[in-house]
Amino acid sequence: MQGTVRAEETNVFPRFLDLSYPNIERGKGVWLETTDGHRVLDACSGGAMVACLGHGVREIAEAAAAQAERIAYFYNHHFTSQPQEDLADRVIEVVAPEMARVKLASGGSEANETAVRMARTYHVDRGQRQRWRIISPAQAYHGSTLGTLALSGRRLSLQAPYAEYMPAYLHIAPSTPRFDATGESALRELDRALEEADPDTVSAFFCEPVSAAALPGYSPPDRFWHGLAERREKYGFVVCFDEIVTGVGRVGSWLAAHQLPIEPDIVTIGKGLGAGYSPLAAVLCREHIYDAIAEGSAEFDLGHTWDGAPLPSAVGLAVLDYIVRNKLVDRVRERGPRLREQLQDALKGSRIVGEVRGRGYLLGVELVDPRDGKSFLPHELDVATLVDDIAFELGLLVSSTHSTRDGYAGDEVLLAPAYTSTDEELDEMVERFKATVGAVEKAVSKKL
Numbered sequence: 001m002q003g004t005v006r007a008e009e010t011n012v013f014p015r016f017l018d019l020s021y022p023n024i025e026r027g028k029g030v031w032l033e034t035t036d037g038h039r040v041l042d043a044c045s046g047g048a049m050v051a052c053l054g055h056g057v058r059e060i061a062e063a064a065a066a067q068a069e070r071i072a073y074f075y076n077h078h079f080t081s082q083p084q085e086d087l088a089d090r091v092i093e094v095v096a097p098e099m100a101r102v103k104l105a106s107g108g109s110e111a112n113e114t115a116v117r118m119a120r121t122y123h124v125d126r127g128q129r130q131r132w133r134i135i136s137p138a139q140a141y142h143g144s145t146l147g148t149l150a151l152s153g154r155r156l157s158l159q160a161p162y163a164e165y166m167p168a169y170l171h172i173a174p175s176t177p178r179f180d181a182t183g184e185s186a187l188r189e190l191d192r193a194l195e196e197a198d199p200d201t202v203s204a205f206f207c208e209p210v211s212a213a214a215l216p217g218y219s220p221p222d223r224f225w226h227g228l229a230e231r232r233e234k235y236g237f238v239v240c241f242d243e244i245v246t247g248v249g250r251v252g253s254w255l256a257a258h259q260l261p262i263e264p265d266i267v268t269i270g271k272g273l274g275a276g277y278s279p280l281a282a283v284l285c286r287e288h289i290y291d292a293i294a295e296g297s298a299e300f301d302l303g304h305t306w307d308g309a310p311l312p313s314a315v316g317l318a319v320l321d322y323i324v325r326n327k328l329v330d331r332v333r334e335r336g337p338r339l340r341e342q343l344q345d346a347l348k349g350s351r352i353v354g355e356v357r358g359r360g361y362l363l364g365v366e367l368v369d370p371r372d373g374k375s376f377l378p379h380e381l382d383v384a385t386l387v388d389d390i391a392f393e394l395g396l397l398v399s400s401t402h403s404t405r406d407g408y409a410g411d412e413v414l415l416a417p418a419y420t421s422t423d424e425e426l427d428e429m430v431e432r433f434k435a436t437v438g439a440v441e442k443a444v445s446k447k448l
């Protein structure tokens with residue numbers, strides 16, 4: 001078995017055709033191992049903020065095997081199953097008691113498209129067919145299907161060359177300290193977007209309550225959320241939170257919404273729900289959304305082949321049980337602030353680090369041009385890729401983004417360890433990341 005695989009050596013259609021991909025063979029806890037024996041400390045839950053319980057948890061694997069033996073699959077168009085019923089109950093009971101219904105899906109993009117259509121169906125069923133537009137922060141990621149790609153406003157880094165497929169949604173700049181420390185400017189932009197769209201045509205405001213890859217660990221100031229709630233009340237659109245990353249404990253509460261002064265109407269959750277043991281996501285809605293559809297068309301007939309199937313549902317149940325039994329959301333809430341402080345201390349002297357931010361175990365490091373300590377690094381240096389490569393050489397997995405061309409954010413690094421990481425493992429992640437940033441700073445300084 002090869003330790004790394006290049007495009008010309010494989011039948012796989014890789015993401016980047018000019019890269020060679022390390023071949024991971026196994027994982028245990030927060031450690032990954034390649035086929036040639038390189039051990040990597042996983043500070044990003046499998047790289048996509050998914051494996052929140054770590055790798056190789058026997059009881060989740062056993063729950064999956066037991067369900068697969070009983071029955072793995074049937075279509076929820078025809079039947080329901082006890083795992084689907086129990087998972088929906090458990091999500092309401094444990095994750096979001098304020099929500100009324102749960103619609104299961106397999107991934108974040110599917111869940112977010114379902115949320116867009118749920119908002120639309122809600123309005124249509126209340127006799128407001130003209131409501132279809134979505135307003136959302138531009139610097140976001142909501143998925144890779146054409147529907148969810150349109151929810152972000154990253155025209156250059158994400159949407160090109162698919163711009164022709166994007167509906168005319170409206171976008172606002174993020175209220176980061178760089179652009180708008182108070183949230184007032186984002187509210188002015190929101191007002192402008194509402195006016196441009198005609199507020200009567202707006203179906204939803206769609207956003208990540210705490211951003212993941214696009215602007216790691218960032219959340220607008222409270223003023224913005226209050227202002228958004230006021231405008232929802234005035235104009236009648238709904239608020240959808242994409243909690244595909246933040247849901248299920250990632251930021252130290254079951255939902256990020258629980259930390260914010262606004263209650264969303266529709267929420268999507270995903271990655272941590274299956275924890276990497278099965279593709280799994282869900283759309284949750286409040287009572288008024290469900291009631292409007294129940295009293296209207298009584299139909300929300302769209303779905304995907306794997307929605308609510310027994311196998312992923314049983315995995316979701318086992319994951320929630322594991323999180324509850326081991327009090328992992330408490331652990332993330334209590335340990336998260338110290339992890340952020342540790343990172344801040346470790347990176348204090350670095351001239352390439354702008355801000356270290358985040359909540360719980362969703363932490364972001366903003367990289368800046370060391371020549372002035374605030375500008376984005378030059379686009380052509382693609383420092384994000386350099387960070388990931390150097391980290392990997394030093395035996396660390398982090399995930400970096402490079403969306404400089406859109407103008408809202410530069411190179412950013414995301415750390416999102418498993419909730420089960422021990423203190424020693426978290427310390428080691430910080431140490432290895434400090435070494436990574438030091439090596440990146442040296443390499444970048446030579447090129448500037």
Ligand SMILES: Cc1ncc(COP(=O)(O)O)c(C=O)c1O
Nearest residue numbers: 107108109141142143212244245
């Ligand atoms: C915030 C957010 N929403 C949606 C998605 C899309 O999820 P998926 O890749 O499972 O379709 C992602 C994926 O990274 C995400 O980070």
